[in-house]
Amino acid sequence: MSWTPGGPLTADKLTTEYAxxxxxxxxxxxxxxxxxxxxxxxxxxxxxxxLVASTPELLTPETADVWDSGQVxxxxxxxxxxxxxxxxxxxxxxxxxxxxDGLERVGRWSTxxxxxxxxxxxxxxxxxxxxxxxxxVRDEDVPAPLLRRxxxxxxxxxxxxxxxxxxAYQELRINGQRxxxxxxxxxxxxxxxxxxxxxxxxxxxxxxGDNVLGGELGRGFFGMSTPNVWRWHQTPWTAEPRLLxxxxxxxxxxxxxxxxxxxxxxxxxxxxxxxxxFSGETYDARLHPAGWDAAGFDxxxxxxxxxxxxxxxxxxxxxxxxxxxxxDVAPVSFAQPKPGVWIADFGRxxxxxxxxRVTAPAGTTISLTHGEWLLADGxxxxxxxxVKKDRFQRDEYIASGNGVEEWEPRFSYKGFRYVQLEGFxxxxxxxxxxxxxxxxxxxSVSRFSASQPLYEQLEQAMRRTVLNNLHGIPTDTxxxxxxxxxxDAQVGAPTMAGTLGMARFFTKWLGDLRESQDSxxxxxxxxxxxxxxxxxxxxxxEWSTVYPFILREMHRWYGDERLxxxxxxxxxxxxDYELDRVSDGLSLSVLGDWLPPGYQDGPPPEDxxxxxxxxxxxxxxxxxxxAELLGKSAEVDRLRKAAGELAxxxxxxxxxxxxxxxxxxxxxxxxxxxxxxxxxxxxxxDELVPSVVAxxxxxxxARGFHLNTGCLGVGVLLPVLTAFGHADVAAKVALQRSYPxxxxxxxxxxxxxxxxxxxxxRSRNHYFQGTVVQWLLENVAGLRNLGGGWxxxxxxxxxxxxxxxxxxxxxxxxxxxxxxxxxxxxxxQLEVQVPVGATAEVHVPAEAVGDVAVVPAPYAGEPVxxxxxxxxxxxxxxxxxTSRTS
Numbered sequence: 001m002s003w004t005p006g007g008p009l010t011a012d013k014l015t016t017e018y019a020x021x022x023x024x025x026x027x028x029x030x031x032x033x034x035x036x037x038x039x040x041x042x043x044x045x046x047x048x049x050x051l052v053a054s055t056p057e058l059l060t061p062e063t064a065d066v067w068d069s070g071q072v073x074x075x076x077x078x079x080x081x082x083x084x085x086x087x088x089x090x091x092x093x094x095x096x097x098x099x100x101d102g103l104e105r106v107g108r109w110s111t112x113x114x115x116x117x118x119x120x121x122x123x124x125x126x127x128x129x130x131x132x133x134x135x136x137v138r139d140e141d142v143p144a145p146l147l148r149r150x151x152x153x154x155x156x157x158x159x160x161x162x163x164x165x166x167x168a169y170q171e172l173r174i175n176g177q178r179x180x181x182x183x184x185x186x187x188x189x190x191x192x193x194x195x196x197x198x199x200x201x202x203x204x205x206x207x208x209g210d211n212v213l214g215g216e217l218g219r220g221f222f223g224m225s226t227p228n229v230w231r232w233h234q235t236p237w238t239a240e241p242r243l244l245x246x247x248x249x250x251x252x253x254x255x256x257x258x259x260x261x262x263x264x265x266x267x268x269x270x271x272x273x274x275x276x277x278f279s280g281e282t283y284d285a286r287l288h289p290a291g292w293d294a295a296g297f298d299x300x301x302x303x304x305x306x307x308x309x310x311x312x313x314x315x316x317x318x319x320x321x322x323x324x325x326x327x328d329v330a331p332v333s334f335a336q337p338k339p340g341v342w343i344a345d346f347g348r349x350x351x352x353x354x355x356x357r358v359t360a361p362a363g364t365t366i367s368l369t370h371g372e373w374l375l376a377d378g379x380x381x382x383x384x385x386x387v388k389k390d391r392f393q394r395d396e397y398i399a400s401g402n403g404v405e406e407w408e409p410r411f412s413y414k415g416f417r418y419v420q421l422e423g424f425x426x427x428x429x430x431x432x433x434x435x436x437x438x439x440x441x442x443x444s445v446s447r448f449s450a451s452q453p454l455y456e457q458l459e460q461a462m463r464r465t466v467l468n469n470l471h472g473i474p475t476d477t478x479x480x481x482x483x484x485x486x487x488d489a490q491v492g493a494p495t496m497a498g499t500l501g502m503a504r505f506f507t508k509w510l511g512d513l514r515e516s517q518d519s520x521x522x523x524x525x526x527x528x529x530x531x532x533x534x535x536x537x538x539x540x541x542e543w544s545t546v547y548p549f550i551l552r553e554m555h556r557w558y559g560d561e562r563l564x565x566x567x568x569x570x571x572x573x574x575x576d577y578e579l580d581r582v583s584d585g586l587s588l589s590v591l592g593d594w595l596p597p598g599y600q601d602g603p604p605p606e607d608x609x610x611x612x613x614x615x616x617x618x619x620x621x622x623x624x625x626x627a628e629l630l631g632k633s634a635e636v637d638r639l640r641k642a643a644g645e646l647a648x649x650x651x652x653x654x655x656x657x658x659x660x661x662x663x664x665x666x667x668x669x670x671x672x673x674x675x676x677x678x679x680x681x682x683x684x685x686d687e688l689v690p691s692v693v694a695x696x697x698x699x700x701x702a703r704g705f706h707l708n709t710g711c712l713g714v715g716v717l718l719p720v721l722t723a724f725g726h727a728d729v730a731a732k733v734a735l736q737r738s739y740p741x742x743x744x745x746x747x748x749x750x751x752x753x754x755x756x757x758x759x760x761x762r763s764r765n766h767y768f769q770g771t772v773v774q775w776l777l778e779n780v781a782g783l784r785n786l787g788g789g790w791x792x793x794x795x796x797x798x799x800x801x802x803x804x805x806x807x808x809x810x811x812x813x814x815x816x817x818x819x820x821x822x823x824x825x826x827x828x829q830l831e832v833q834v835p836v837g838a839t840a841e842v843h844v845p846a847e848a849v850g851d852v853a854v855v856p857a858p859y860a861g862e863p864v865x866x867x868x869x870x871x872x873x874x875x876x877x878x879x880x881x882t883s884r885t886s
Contacts, residue, residue, distance in 0.1 A: 008107035009038045009045055009099040009836065015078075016095075016115035017319060018503040018558070024118035024163065024199025026317035028087060031562065033078030034097055034110065035815045036836040041859045041877035043836050044102040047073045052084055052095045056112045059096045066093060071100070077837055078789065078813045079561060089120040090161060090248060118199055118317040119163055124246045127260035129310040131217075131242035132267040132303075141282075142225075143269035144411065146292060147243060148214040148299060151259050155251045157206045162213070164245040165197035165315055168220020169411045172245075173293040174205040174213055182322030183438060184413065187472035187508065188221055190528040191237035191311040193515040196318040197244070206249060210295035213259055217241035218275050218411025221530070222311075226276045227388035230483060235530025237311050244310065265305035275411040277482060278384065279391045280370075283407055285400035286362060320508035321441045323471055325352070329435035331419075334428060337378030342421040344433050349417040349752040349765055351468040351478035352438035354395070355408040357431055358424065362401025366423040368433070369394040370416035372479055372764040380420040384480055393479065413438050415468065415479025415765045440470040443501040448781060450806040451822075454735055455776055458742050462770040463499050465752040466492065469767055470500075473509055473528065477755065477763040483526040484512070487543035487591065488768040490615075491715045493550050495767075495774045497557045498810070506550055507563060513547045514570045521573040523547060525591075539581065540591040541612035542712055545619035547574055552622035555629060558813050559789025564626050572635065575623045578616055579642055585649015587612040593673040595769070596710035597740035597757045603710060606671055607664030610654050611712055614677040617646040647683045655684075660691025670699045673713025679724070680716035693724045705732035706740060715771035722779045722799050730779075731801035734772055742772060775799060781808035782843075783819045790814050795832050796843035796869070797821050814838050823885070830881040834874060843869035846883040855880040 011034040016022055018033070036045045052067040053059045061068060067084025074080075087093065094114045099107045132145035162179060164172055165186055172179040179200050186196035219225065223241050224232040232238075247259040271287040291297045332347035344354075354368050370393040371380035382393045393414045397407050419433055448459045469475045473484040474492070489496075489509070496502050509527070516527045523544035524533030538544075548571050554560045578587060589612025592603035624639035654662045654674070662674045675696045678684050684692050700707070700721075709717055721730040737743035740757035748759050753770030755763035778784045782797025790812040797806065797819070805822035815835030822829050834840045845868065846852045852870040854860040860879065863870045870883065 007039055008105040009036045009043060009101045010107050011036055011097045011099050011110040014095070014097065014110060014113035016113070021114050022319070023116050023201060024161070024317050025115055025319060026118045026120060027319070028120070029081050029083070030115055031078070032080045032082060032095065032097070033813065036077050036099055037815060038101065038836060038876075041856065042875040045075050045077060045099050045837060046102050046104065047071050047100040048076070048080070048097055050080065050095060050097045052082065052093050054093070056094045059094060059109070059112055075837060079559060087117050087120070089117055089122040092116040119246070124163065124244055124315065125258070125260060126262070127244055127246045128262050128307045129242045129244050130261045130263070130265055130305040131240055131308045132269070132306065133240040134306065135239040135308060141274045144216055144218055144272035144275055145241060145267050146214065146216050146270040146289070147265050147267050147305060148212055148292060148297075148302075149259060149265045150210065150212050150295065150299070152210050153206065153208050153249065153257060155253065156208055157203055158250050158252045160201070160203045160206050160247065160249040162200040162202045162245065162247045163197055164200070164215070164243065165195055166215055166217050166243045166245075167191070167195070167241060167311065168222035169218035170215050170243065171410050172200070172213070172215045174202055175207070175211055176291070176294040177205050179205065182324055183410070184220070184323045184471065186318050187320060188528060189313065189512060190515050191222055191313045193313045194511065195311050195313040195315045197315050198318050198322070202247070212293055212295050212297070213245070213247055214293040215243055215245070216270055216272065216410065217243060220277060220411065224277065226278045228278060229386045230481070230526065230530070230532045232530055237530070239311070242308050242310070244315065261305070263304050263307050266299045266302035267305045268302040272410065275409070277412050278387045279389055280393055280395045280414070281409040281412055282396040282398070283409070284398040285405060285407065286398060288400065320472070320504040323438060324441040325436050325438050326441065327437040329437060330430045331433060331435070335378060340422060341379060342424060342428050343374065343378060343380065344419045344421065344428065346417055346419070346435040349415070349464070349468070350435060350437045351413055351415050351471070351765065352436045353409045353413055354419050355406065355434040355436055356397055357404065357406050357433070358397070358399065359404050360399040360401065360425045362399060364399040364423060364425060366397045366399070366421065367394055368397070369420040369422075370414040370418070371420070372415060372417050374418060380418045386481065408436060413471065413478060415477060415763070439467045440472060440505060442470060442505055444499065445501045445811040446499045446777070446808060448777060448808050450776070450780060451804045452735065452802065454743055454746065455780060455803065457746055458770070459773050459776055461746070461750065461752050462495060462767060462773040465765055465767040465770055466496050466500065468752065468765050470505065473512065476768070477766050479765055480763050484509070484528060485526055485543070486523065486546040487525070487540065487594065487711065490543065490546035490549060491711050491771050492767045493546070493553060494715070495771050495777070497553065498774060498777045503554070503558045503560070506554060510547070510551060510554070510563065510567060514567060517570060517574060521577040523574060537591060539588055539612075541578060541587045541589040542615040543591060544574075545578070545615045547571055548619040548622040548626070552626055555626075555789070556785060556787045557789065559791070561629070564630055568626065568630060571623055571626065575620055575639070579620070582616075582646070582649070584653070585613075585645055586653055587616040587646070593671070593710035593712040595756050596673070596708055596713070599710070600756050600758060604668050604671070606667045606674065607654070610650065610662065610664055610674050611677060613646055613650045614681055614683060617643050617650070617683060618681045620646065650678065650683055651685065655688070657688060659695070660688055661695050662692070670695075672696060672699060672707060672717060673709045676709070676713055676716045676720045679720045689724070693726070697721065697726050697729055700729055700733060705729065705736055706738075707733055708740075711768040714769050715774055718772060718775040719779060722775070727779070727799050728801040730775065730799060731803070734775070735802060742770070777808055781806045781819055782821065783808050783810065783817065790817060790835070790838055793817060793834065793838055793840040794843070795819050795840055797830070797845070798843070800845070826884050828883045828885050832874070832879045832881070834876045834879070836876045838876060840874050842872045842874060842879065842881065844872065844881045844883050845885050846870040847885065852881060852883040
C-alpha cells in the first residue's frame with residue numbers, strides 16, 4: 001500500500017502543558033506539543049527539532065540561546081519534554097518547532113510561541129500571609145476584608161507580575177482597575193496539601209509615581225462558616241480569609257521593585273457584609289469606601305494587617321483553566337406572583353450569578369433568590385436540607401442612593417434559571433437583572449449534529465450541564481452541593497472528554513484525588529474533602545474507582561505518559577486497598593446504581609456488591625493497562641489475575657446460568673444495570689452472552705422500551721444494546737418521550753440533565769444521568785478513540801436506527817478528527833477526516849465489498865467484509881465512502 005503525502009509538514013497550534021502560552025507555570029520540565037498538518041494522504045512525522053530562546057529573534061539553529069533539541073527522530077507531536085538547562089523563575093521562554101515528514105522533507109519553522117515560568121524555587125520570598133482577623137472562624141455575617149498597600153515607583157515599568165493566593169477567593173485591584181478577568185480564584189483544593197496561586201501580568205496597570213495594590217477576600221470552602229452536613233465549616237484548614245502576594249516590577253534600567261504582603265498593609269471591613277457559597281452574599285453599597293483601591297485615599301482609619309499562619313499545604317502555581325464569566329443572558333420574561341415579588345425567567349438553567357442594575361433610595365434592600373424551578377404559587381424554590389440555615393442562594397443588595405447602581409456578587413455562585421426579586425422599586429425591566437454564566441473556561445472541542453432533533457437537544461443539554469458543573473473541580477450540582485462527587489465524574493468523564501478539552505482540568509483533579517488518600521490508601525466519595533466521605537457513605541467502590549479509570553483514560557484521550565508515572569504508586573496503593581477488602585470474590589459497596597426510576601432516595605434494595613465488583617474489575621484492569629504502559633510486567637500479571645478472580649466471584653454470586661440473568665436475592669425486579677454492566681465490562685462468560693443480551697432486550701421491550709437504570713447503568717445500556725446487534729432497541733429507548741426518559745425531561749421543560757427521572761427532582765443541573773450522549777458520539781455519529789491520544793480511531797456508525805444523518809468533529813491532541821454520514825434511500829455516504837499521526841479503521845455499512853466505492857480509491861487499501869460492514873484501514877487524509885445497503 002503506498003501513500004501520497006502532499007507538501008512538507010507544518011506545525012501549528014503550539015501548546016505548553018496543554019495550554020496556549022501559559023503564564024507562571026511551575027512545571028520544571030514542561031511538555032511541548034503541536035498539531036502536524038499536511039495535504040494529501042498518509043503523511044507522517046518522522047522527526048522534529050525544537051528551539052527555545054530568550055527572545056523570538058533568537059529562534060534560529062545558529063542563535064537559539066536556551067536549547068536546541070537537534071533533529072530528533074520521532075513521530076511524537078505532544079508530550080515532548082523540554083530537555084535544556086534548568087529553567088529560571090519568572091522568565092519567559094520563546095520556542096518554535098519544525099518537522100520532517102516520512103519522505104525526509106523538512107518543513108518551515110512554526111510561528112513562535114512562549115511559556116513563562118512562575119516562582120519555582122524562589123517562592124514568595126519575604127511575603128507573609130496576612131488577614132484582618134486571626135484564624136478563629138466567625139459566622140458568615142463577618143464582612144469580607146479589604147486590604148491595600150500604597151507604594152511609589154521611581155521609574156517607568158518594563159514588566160510586572162503579580163503572584164497571589166487569596167483564600168478562599170481573591171479579587172485583586174491595582175490603581176482602581178481589576179486585575180485579570182478570572183473569578184473565584186484561586187482554584188479549590190485540600191488546603192492541607194496544596195494551595196494554588198495565580199500569576200497575573202499587571203504591566204499595564206502600574207505607573208511611575210504613586211500606586212496602590214488592593215484586594216477583597218471571600219470565604220469559599222476555606223473559610224466556610226455556614227453549617228452543612230459535609231462539615232465544610234469544620235475542616236482541618238478552616239480559617240478566616242487571608243492573602244499571600246508578591247508583586248515583582250522590573251524597570252527599564254534593570255532595577256527591580258518588589259511589594260509583598262506583610263504588616264505594612266492596611267485592612268478594614270468592606271461593604272460585602274457576608275458571603276457564603278451556600279447562603280449567598282449581602283452587600284451594603286453605603287459602606288463602599290470610594291477610591292479605596294487608588295492612590296491618594298486616606299486609609300488612616302484602617303488598621304494594620306495581621307500576619308497570620310498560612311495553611312499547611314504547599315503553595316503551587318495554578319495550572320488548570322481559571323473560572324470566568326462566559327456569557328451574559330437577559331431575562332425572557334417577568335412574572336409577579338405576589339405584590340412586591342417579581343420572578344425573572346432567563347429561559348435556561350445555568351451556574352453563575354445575577355448582575356443587578358437599579359436606581360433606589362439609600363438603604364433600600366433588594367433580595368435576589370435563585371432557584372431552578374418554581375413552586376405552585378409561582379415563587380422560586382430555594383431550599384437545601386443539607387445546609388443548616390434558612391437562607392439559601394439568596395443575595396442582598398443595600399442601595400447607596402447614588403443614581404444608577406450596578407452590582408454583582410464576587411464570592412459565591414448559584415445554580416438557577418429563575419431569580420426572585422423582592423424590594424425592587426417599581427417594575428424591573430430586561431436591563432434590571434442579567435444572568436452571568438460562570439464556569440471553568442475549558443475549551444469546546446467537538447460539534448455534533450443529527451437529523452433527529454431530540455439527539456441534538458440531548459447533546460446540548462448534556463454539554464450545558466457539564467459546563468455548569470465545572471468550577472475547578474467536577475461538581476455534582478451547582479445548586480444543592482457544589483461537591484466533587486467521584487461517582488458523578490466516573491460515569492460522566494467520557495462524555496466530558498468527548499465534548500470539551502479536559503486535559504488540564506482532569507490533571508488538576510487527579511492531583512486532588514491523590515491528595516485525598518488517607519493513611520490506609522482509601523478514597524472518600526467527594527474530592528476535595530474536609531475529612532467527610534471516608535466513612536459516611538463508604539465503602540462505595542463505584543465512586544472511588546474513578547481514580548484509576550480517569551488516570552487510564554488520560555492516556556487514551558491525550559497520550560499522557562508522565563501522568564501515569566506520577567500517579568503510579570498512589571493508584572496502585574488504592575487498588576491494592578480495594579483488593580484487600582474483597583470478600584468471597586466480591587467488593588462491598590453501599591451506594592450502587594444511584595437513583596433509578598422510582599427510587600428517589602437512592603438505589604433499589606439490590607445487592608450492591610454486584611455493581612461494586614463490576615466497577616472494581618474495570619478499575620483493576622485499568623491499572624494493569626497502566627502497568628503495561630509503564631513496563632511493570634510483574635504487576636500486570638498480578639492485577640490481571642486479580643481481575644479474573646473478581647469476574648469469577650461476580651458470576652458465582654449473581655449469574656443465574658440457567659436463566660441467563662444477573663440478579664441478587666434483594667432485587668425488587670429485573671435490574672438492567674446489573675446485566676448491562678457485566679456485558680459492558682466483558683465479564684459475562686462467552687457462552688452465556690447471547691442469553692444475557694436476550695433477557696436484557698426482553699425486559700426493555702416488556703417495559704415499553706423504557707430503562708430502569710440509575711446513574712451507573714445509563715452510560716452502558718445503549719452501547720451494550722448496540723454492540724450486540726440491537727441498535728433499534730437502543731434508539732427506541734433514546735427517543736422515548738414518556739416517563740422515565742430523557743425526552744420526558746425535555747417535554748417537561750428541561751434544558752439540562754436532571755438528577756432524578758421524576759419531575760419533582762431536587763436538582764435540574766446534574767450530568768450523571770445524561771451519559772446517553774456518549775452513545776450519540778460513539779455510536780450514532782460513530783466516532784471512537786481507541787487509544788494513545790487518538791493514535792488509533794474507530795469509525796463505526798452502528799447506531800443508525802431512526803436517524804438518517806449524523807456528524808461529529810473533534811479537535812484532538814493530534815488534530816481534527818471528523819465523521820459525517822447520511823443515508824438517502826439505499827445509498828449510504830460517509831466522510832472521514834484523519835489527522836497526521838493517526839490511523840482509522842472505518843466500518844462502512846455494506847452487504848459486500850463490491851458495494852463500496854472509496855475516494856481516493858488507490859490509497860484506501862484492501863477492505864475486509866465483517867458482520868455487515870466493509871472495513872478499511874486508512875491513514876491521514878480526507879476520505880469519502882459510498883455504499884449501497886439493504
